[in-house]
Amino acid sequence: MPIRVRRTRGARSSRTPLAAFATAALTTALTAVLIAPGGAQAAPPPVPSSFPSPVAPSVPESRPVHSYADAVRESVWVDTGLDADADGRTDRVAVDIVRPREPAAAGRKVPVIMDASPYYACCGRGNEGQKKTYDADGDPVGFPLFYDNYFVPRGYAFVAVDLAGTSRSDGCNDVGGRSDVQSARAVVDWLNGRAPGYTTRTGDRPARATAWSTGAVGMIGKSWDGTVANGVAATGVEGLRTIVPIGAISSWYDYFHSQGAPLYDANPTWLSDYVDSPEARARCGAVQERIAAATPYSGDWTPAWTERDHVADAGKVRASVFVVHGQQDLNVRAGHFGRWWDALAAHGVERKIWLSQTGHVDPFDFRRAEWVRTLHRWFDHYLLGHDNGIDREPMADIERAPDRWTTDRSWPPRGTAPTVLRPAPGTAPGVGILGRDSAAPGSTETFTDDPALGELDWAADADRSTPAKASFTTRPLARDLRISGASRVTVTATPSTPTAHLTAVLVDLGPDTIRAYDAPGEGITTLAERTCWGASTAGDSACYKETTARTADVAYTVVSRGWADLGTWADPRRGRPLTPGRAYTITLDLAATDHVVPAGHRLALIVAGTDRDLLDPPSTRPSLTLDLARTRAAVPLLGGPLAFHRATTGPGTTGDLPAGADVQQRVAPTGAATPRRTGAPIPGEVR
Numbered sequence: 001m002p003i004r005v006r007r008t009r010g011a012r013s014s015r016t017p018l019a020a021f022a023t024a025a026l027t028t029a030l031t032a033v034l035i036a037p038g039g040a041q042a043a044p045p046p047v048p049s050s051f052p053s054p055v056a057p058s059v060p061e062s063r064p065v066h067s068y069a070d071a072v073r074e075s076v077w078v079d080t081g082l083d084a085d086a087d088g089r090t091d092r093v094a095v096d097i098v099r100p101r102e103p104a105a106a107g108r109k110v111p112v113i114m115d116a117s118p119y120y121a122c123c124g125r126g127n128e129g130q131k132k133t134y135d136a137d138g139d140p141v142g143f144p145l146f147y148d149n150y151f152v153p154r155g156y157a158f159v160a161v162d163l164a165g166t167s168r169s170d171g172c173n174d175v176g177g178r179s180d181v182q183s184a185r186a187v188v189d190w191l192n193g194r195a196p197g198y199t200t201r202t203g204d205r206p207a208r209a210t211a212w213s214t215g216a217v218g219m220i221g222k223s224w225d226g227t228v229a230n231g232v233a234a235t236g237v238e239g240l241r242t243i244v245p246i247g248a249i250s251s252w253y254d255y256f257h258s259q260g261a262p263l264y265d266a267n268p269t270w271l272s273d274y275v276d277s278p279e280a281r282a283r284c285g286a287v288q289e290r291i292a293a294a295t296p297y298s299g300d301w302t303p304a305w306t307e308r309d310h311v312a313d314a315g316k317v318r319a320s321v322f323v324v325h326g327q328q329d330l331n332v333r334a335g336h337f338g339r340w341w342d343a344l345a346a347h348g349v350e351r352k353i354w355l356s357q358t359g360h361v362d363p364f365d366f367r368r369a370e371w372v373r374t375l376h377r378w379f380d381h382y383l384l385g386h387d388n389g390i391d392r393e394p395m396a397d398i399e400r401a402p403d404r405w406t407t408d409r410s411w412p413p414r415g416t417a418p419t420v421l422r423p424a425p426g427t428a429p430g431v432g433i434l435g436r437d438s439a440a441p442g443s444t445e446t447f448t449d450d451p452a453l454g455e456l457d458w459a460a461d462a463d464r465s466t467p468a469k470a471s472f473t474t475r476p477l478a479r480d481l482r483i484s485g486a487s488r489v490t491v492t493a494t495p496s497t498p499t500a501h502l503t504a505v506l507v508d509l510g511p512d513t514i515r516a517y518d519a520p521g522e523g524i525t526t527l528a529e530r531t532c533w534g535a536s537t538a539g540d541s542a543c544y545k546e547t548t549a550r551t552a553d554v555a556y557t558v559v560s561r562g563w564a565d566l567g568t569w570a571d572p573r574r575g576r577p578l579t580p581g582r583a584y585t586i587t588l589d590l591a592a593t594d595h596v597v598p599a600g601h602r603l604a605l606i607v608a609g610t611d612r613d614l615l616d617p618p619s620t621r622p623s624l625t626l627d628l629a630r631t632r633a634a635v636p637l638l639g640g641p642l643a644f645h646r647a648t649t650g651p652g653t654t655g656d657l658p659a660g661a662d663v664q665q666r667v668a669p670t671g672a673a674t675p676r677r678t679g680a681p682i683p684g685e686v687r
Helices: 023-032 101-105 147-154 178-190 224-233 268-275 278-283 286-296 303-307 309-318 335-346 368-384 453-462 640-648
Strands: 072-079 091-097 108-116 140-142 157-162 213-222 240-246 318-324 350-357 396-401 404-408 416-426 431-435 445-449 470-472 481-485 488-495 501-515 525-530 544-547 553-565 583-587 591-595 602-608 623-626 634-638
Touching: 072 140, 072 178, 072 591, 091 140, 091 147, 091 178, 091 350, 091 623, 108 147, 108 178, 108 368, 147 157, 157 178, 178 213, 178 224, 178 268, 213 224, 213 268, 213 368, 224 240, 240 368, 268 286, 278 286, 286 303, 286 431, 303 591, 309 431, 309 481, 309 634, 335 350, 350 640, 396 591, 416 453, 416 470, 416 544, 431 525, 445 470, 488 501, 501 544, 501 583, 501 634, 553 583, 553 591, 591 640, 634 640
Parallel strands: 108 157, 108 213, 213 240, 240 318, 318 350, 350 396, 431 470
Antiparallel strands: 072 091, 091 157, 396 404, 416 431, 416 634, 445 623, 470 602, 481 591, 481 634, 488 583, 488 623, 488 634, 501 553, 501 602, 525 544
C-alpha cells in the first residue's frame, strides 16, 4: 500500500543508531554473497554452482543447478472470464514468466512461485521500487525482487501477474473485489490447465502451461500483493499449495474503517486511481463510481465489504499460510494478521508466523539471511514435497528487540488466557489505576476529544492530568508480563454530542530501545552496500542494498491499539446518532500483538477520542464520561490472571490471592493443576 504520512515522536524521545545486522557469516554460508563495489551489478555466479547450505547434507534441498541467463522469459495473457470494463469481451491479465530451460527440454515440470500485484508499472516493488522491464519486442527482461534470481536456478518458475486494470492488463481494478482476486485465481487455473491463456493480449493463439508446470503454486507478496494471495487462498482454488502474505490485508473494510470509525483517508477510490494504467483510468470511471457508492464513508457495512472480507472465507483455505507482519505497521495495521490468524486456526489450517517490531517492511529488509533461508525451505517443502522438517519447527518467530528474536512452538503460546483488568480512579483527575479490582459504583473520568493529539501524546502524558484522555496504570511490575494475542476493551461512555469516536491503547511505560517504526524507513535504514541473492543478468541484478535497524530510545511503547465509532454500540456494522447524556456500552477490538512488559515497567490502558493521523475525527467535538465500574479490558496474558497477580504483588509471591478475588486460571502454562476461586466467571475467559 502507499505509505501514509504520519506524525513522529516529538522531543520526548531521541534516536540512536544500532549496529548493522550481524549476518555476514550466515549470508556467506547461504548464498556465496557477492559485494558489488560502488553499488555496481555483480557478475552472475557460474552455473551450475554449489552454494554451501546451512542445512544438514541429509536434508533434501533444491540447488542452483539451472542457468538463470538461459531461462525462458515469456509473456502470456490469461482470460479471467470477467468483463469489468464492459467493452464486450472478457478481460485478459498480463502474466510475465521466467522459468528454467533445462527441465522443459528434458520433459520435466516445475512448480511456480507467483506474485500478483497492481504495482509493477505504477510504483514498483521492494525497498528500491523496482518495476518490470521489457525489451524492444515487449518480452520481459527484468523482474522485481529476488524471487526469480534465487529460485529459478533452483528449479522453480517465477510468475509476475499484473492485476486487472494495471500495467499491460485489461479490465478495471476494483480494490480488493472480485476482479482483483479473479485476476490471480485465473492464473492458478491456467497453470493447472483449467483456464485459457494466449500469447498476445488480443490474439487467439493459445498458450498452455501444462507442458512445463506441475500445477503446484505458491503465492507471495507484500501489502496489496499479499492481500491478493489471501483472497485467492480464500476461494479454495485447487493447486494453490501455500501463500506467504507479508503485511497483508485480511478484510478491506478494516483497512478503511474500524468498527464504524473512518480511518485516515478512508476512501477506496483513490487507491484504484493510484494503480490504474492510463488506459484504465480512461475506461474505468464507472467502476470507480460504483466502488465509491458501495463503500460509504459512514463506515456502515455493505455487500461490497462482504465481497472483500477474506476472514469470513477462511474455512475454504486449502493452502498452508506463512504470515509475516510488523507489529507496528500503521498502514496495514496489525489487526489484519490477528483476525486472519485466528480464523485460520479455527479451521485447522497449517500455518507459521513472523512478527517484527517494524512498520510496513518486508522481511528481506529486516532479517534478510534468515528470511531467504526460511523461505527457501518453506517452498521446497510445500511446492517440491521435500521433507526438510520446516513443518515441525516452532510456529512463531517474534522480534523482542531490534534484531533479537525468540520462537514459540505455537502462537499464541499455550497457557495464554484472557485476563480482565479494570480501571479505577487515582489521586488526580484522568490518572487512575489499572488492576483486578472493580471501581466503586459511580466512579467516573471525563475527557474531551482533541483531534490535534494522538496516542504518542497521550502515552507521554500518561502520569499527568490532561483534558484529552483518561489513563490507568499498574504499579511497577515485579515480573515480566507477556501479552500474546488480541485484547478487547469494553467501555461505558456518556457523550455530550450526537457523534463520538473512541480510541483505546495499551502502553508499556518504561525506557527501551525499539525499532523507530514512526521514522522514515519504519524501522530500517537503507545502506549503500549491496549483497546478492541468486544469479544475475545484465538486465536483472540479484544484488540489493543492505539495511540496518533504525532504532529509537523511548520512554514508552504503544503495544496495541483499537478504534471505534460509539454510534456502533448496538451493531458494529451500522452506526446511529447518539443521544447526548445517555450512557452507551461498546467493546473495542485491539490489534493482536506479542509484547513482554519487563519487570520494573508499568502497563497502561489509555482511553481517548480521535487518534491523530490514524483516525478521522467525528463531526462534533464531544466530551465523554467513562463509567469506570462498567469499563474493563480483557488482555491475553501468558499465565493468565495468576501471572498478572504475581507480577503486580511482588517478586516470588505465590501465596493466597486477596479475599474476594475472581481469578479463574482456566489454562495452565504446563497443564498442571490450576488455582481457582468460586464466583462469577470472567467474561470471555477460556474454560
